[in-house]
Amino acid sequence: MPFFVDTSPPGQCIFCRLISRAIPAAIVFEDEQTLAFMDLGQVNPGHVLVASKRHAATLLDLSAEEAAAVMRTAHHVAGAIAITFDPPGLTLLQANGQEGEQTVFHFHMHVVPRHSGDGITLTWPRKEPAREVLEDHARRLRQALAPQ
Ligand SMILES: [Zn+2]
Numbered sequence: 458m459p460f461f462v463d464t465s466p467p468g469q470c471i472f473c474r475l476i477s478r479a480i481p482a483a484i485v486f487e488d489e490q491t492l493a494f495m496d497l498g499q500v501n502p503g504h505v506l507v508a509s510k511r512h513a514a515t516l517l518d519l520s521a522e523e524a525a526a527v528m529r530t531a532h533h534v535a536g537a538i539a540i541t542f543d544p545p546g547l548t549l550l551q552a553n554g555q556e557g558e559q560t561v562f563h564f565h566m567h568v569v570p571r572h573s574g575d576g577i578t579l580t581w582p583r584k585e586p587a588r589e590v591l592e593d594h595a596r597r598l599r600q601a602l603a604p605q
Pocket residue numbers: 467468469470471472473474511512513562563
């Protein structure tokens with residue numbers, strides 16, 4: 458993950474300034490709700506960020522429509538990356554909150570072309586709780602999802 462951290466207030470963050478064209482970006486695509494542009498860090502050639510145009514810090518600050526728009530743009534851009542850079546793999550990464558390793562607090566999704574040995578690591582410790590624990594988690598989530 459990059460080490461740059463931007464905690465500017467809404468409307469003044471680096472992505473808001475980029476969306477308003479106050480600062481330059483290598484723009485790939487835009488529609489009414491999203492802007493796709495080259496990540497300055499370029500983990501691999503073709504590494505693109507898709508940001509919501511409206512300032513929203515995290516996934517939960519987006520409307521369902523904005524979240525869908527981001528995924529639609531990521532899908533669209535992924536197709537262009539496949540044609541242009543032909544990577545053998547592709548990773549979508551979307552981080553929320555400091556503990557989630559978010560560094561710019563304006564919603565964005567990384568579309569990262571992947572190659573073997575490209576240095577990207579994501580540790581994922583499997584904890585494998587008992588079946589009853591999974592069922593309890595699922596029950597609690599169903600309850601939260603149920604119409605009130
Ligand atoms: Zn912003």
